[in-house]
Amino acid sequence: MTALKNIVTIVVLSILLAVCFGQVLQGGPYKSQGGPHQYQGRTRRQIPQNVGQVDNIKDHTIPDVWQNPQNWTTCDFTAVSKISCHNCNTRIICKPIGGLLKSCNNPNKPYCNSGICSAIASPDCV
Secondary structure: OHHHHHHHHHHHHHHHHHHHHOOOOOOOOOOOOOOOOOOOOOOHHHOOOOHHHHHHOOOOOOOOOOOOHHHEEOOOOOOOOOEEEEEOOEEEEEEOOEEEEEEOOOOOOOEEEOOEEEOOOOHHHO
């Protein structure tokens, strides 16, 4: 009886060992397959980046609106409404640190009317 018990134990352990070592990874970590679809759905922080290359990349064709001093002017945050017109084609967004000037570049809405770019010019600009 003891011999049969030992044989059954060895057979069960060998089957369990074969199953454990015979497992194949299913799925696994994200592997790059290349192409333009590679990073769709992933946030910017998740995209692997080479730090040396990222520091050298700067798009000079699009000016940085927030850091360009020509886009800022003075305004009284307490007296003026938050959004208003600076002139006929530029709106001003008044913030506690100053007024941010934004031009109305849309050809369909070239005029500033009540602080919003509009197709209709304000009465002051007519």
